[in-house]
Amino acid sequence: MGKREDKIHQTRSRLLSIADRMIAEHGYEEVSVDQIVAACGIAKGTFYNYYESKAALITALSQQHFRQVTDITDTYASKAPVEAMGQYLTEYMQVIKDAGIGLARQWVRYISSAAGNTGKWDQDVSNITSLLEKLIASGSLKKATPVQELAELSMTQLYGAVLTWTILGENFQPVKNIQHVCRDFLPSVLEPYVVAPPYVKAFKSHSCS
Amino acid sequence: MGKREDKIHQTRSRLLSIADRMIAEHGYEEVSVDQIVAACGIAKGTFYNYYESKAALITALSQQHFRQVTDITDTYASKAPVEAMGQYLTEYMQVIKDAGIGLARQWVRYISSAAGNTGKWDQDVSNITSLLEKLIASGSLKKATPVQELAELSMTQLYGAVLTWTILGENFQPVKNIQHVCRDFLPSVLEPYVVAPPYVKAFKSHSCS
Amino acid sequence: MGKREDKIHQTRSRLLSIADRMIAEHGYEEVSVDQIVAACGIAKGTFYNYYESKAALITALSQQHFRQVTDITDTYASKAPVEAMGQYLTEYMQVIKDAGIGLARQWVRYISSAAGNTGKWDQDVSNITSLLEKLIASGSLKKATPVQELAELSMTQLYGAVLTWTILGENFQPVKNIQHVCRDFLPSVLEPYVVAPPYVKAFKSHSCS
């Protein structure tokens, strides 16, 4: 019947989602195993059947969350550069915000502490690079676009917004911040590399000759 | 005679600065009251004569950081906007880099770890805001310049670069990164708000033909 | 068909011998039911089908050790008492020494750690008792010999040498120690009970003049 398997899966799910919510809300250090198992309605020992330590849980949670933003750049490649970049970055930040400030703080601690957690950054930069290259391939960005530099600029800006969020908490709206940045400054930044659509081209070519 | 008051003030001071250093080095949760009083050479009970709780000490610490105002923006106010901003941000990053990546990592842990350490950010933004306002006052930036937004943009970018540095270590040059960003993208960002000086105007109008 | 019974018996056996080895190596408290069943390749619940508790297993183990009777005293019964005892004890110690000091240490921990591991001692004493009785039966020891006392004396001396070895390590030669004890003191100890053979008697009476 699979009754048992069902129950196991259910317990695992509940554990993950409840712990996720609690840690996102209150932060890793503030949430105890006691609180988690109480909220889950399971025994303390059961927790350790699923995760060998409290630290193992947060690792699993982080991996679950930040795997979401991968290979979704295709969706944006057909749009205009400013929109594509803006929407990608906004969506990315939305995922992080949804994970909760607690997890974000945990994530910052995790990746900034010590050695060799460069994978996440590399992949993030690589994703934007890939998006920019698709925009070049589709003809909306010039071939001379400094892809790597722009990708790194975007990511440091985004990481900076995350860090700022973990500092300011409710006094900082990470998604809105990214939206405003993309609206107000991204056009200027991308402008030199954008292949202007016909009418703009015409206007531009006339404005200065 | 203020002798006693002096001693009290001294102890309070020592307590604050030692706790500051310890927390910056090891993180709030990792530093115990025991360790702090041991480092201070006072008894545990004495600690509670000065601060009613460990949390109260942290609050006092934040306030102290708030007060560390070093107004160095005057130096840059007379330059052209792009140069002024670029040099200020570069110098800022240089100071952080000189402190070492270890301290940077601790700083990231410290400010991102809940508990309202917003003072540093506020001060940083306020400093840039002040610089921008001076540039407006000196006539090199338009009055309509979105001061607050530009200040936050700069700081998230800078914080992002710091965070990236703590992640990538030697594979990332924080100062060079800021320099490149200022050279390659800052002009585009500021361009709409810059009051072009006569000779540049002339040069620009001729440059496009 | 005893197929099922065979399997059951096999499992019970495996459980016993594996647990024996593990406990001898790491000590009772340090070995968990989890480790035992893992080593046996059975489920935790299965363990409780064979033994109603961990303590019950230990009891069974003790009983098993009790049964390990190897009657090797016959070999020595035909010799003179001092030689018979000396060779038996020396050979015994040689076996222990060959097993290595590590195993000796574990053995000391094992038998000394509460929980009624008296079987080994009983067997050891019983073996020497049996040897002494054979020596009496063969006429080389007097019937009034305090068999039990001598047996216990020998074994405490031997156990003491083992314990001393585990303490001093390379600075103590357990076999040589036993040999010296048997050469230098055993004659005096046994002397009152030895039925002197004719030629020795003669020699002795002449030796003193």
Added chain:
Amino acid sequence: MGKREDKIHQTRSRLLSIADRMIAEHGYEEVSVDQIVAACGIAKGTFYNYYESKAALITALSQQHFRQVTDITDTYASKAPVEAMGQYLTEYMQVIKDAGIGLARQWVRYISSAAGNTGKWDQDVSNITSLLEKLIASGSLKKATPVQELAELSMTQLYGAVLTWTILGENFQPVKNIQHVCRDFLPSVLEPYVVAPPYVKAFKSHSCS
């Protein structure tokens, strides 16, 4: 007034003696910190103000107990050799027995496990050596007495009795055992080295000439 010091000393005493009794009765592993502090009427944290770990307590206990048998050999030097040795060994064993079988087991585990706990053995042997030398100096033992060998023989016998006690528990009387050994076998062992008192000398010298 010293009220506080008194209380501290009292607490320390209670802790030590109660823990001593509990461990002697039930064994180290079977007694929990919870039980000790409950029996002492103190808080759990207080325990850790006195000892930094449960293991540190047992170390302190062992040291307290086994320090007792030191430099008391003077008392026995004036007696006849068999009596001197017998009383010393008996008294030694009495101290150990009074410490309780739990502590004895703990002691056996401690000294037999791993490296470098040779100090206790060295001192014990040295004590008996010193006693024997005093007996030689007082003229009751021959100068040719194998001091070192006799000392080691005595200690292995005594250690063996301790080990046997930890194995057999209530089925073995360590003090009585040592007493019997000293009564029944020690005379034979020492006989070759004893300087016979006058009348015995006379008898002996006549018996064989």
Added chain:
DNA sequence: AATGAATGAGAGTTCATTCAT
């Protein structure tokens, strides 16, 4: 004002045992 022993709730973790499947 300074002390530091006492506190006790609470932390993370272990493990012998149970029981529905």
Added chain:
DNA sequence: TATGAATGAACTCTCATTCAT
């Protein structure tokens, strides 16, 4: 009979806080 997830009491140890001195 075999399974292994679930249990929960018990474990050692921590630490912010209190209070008599």
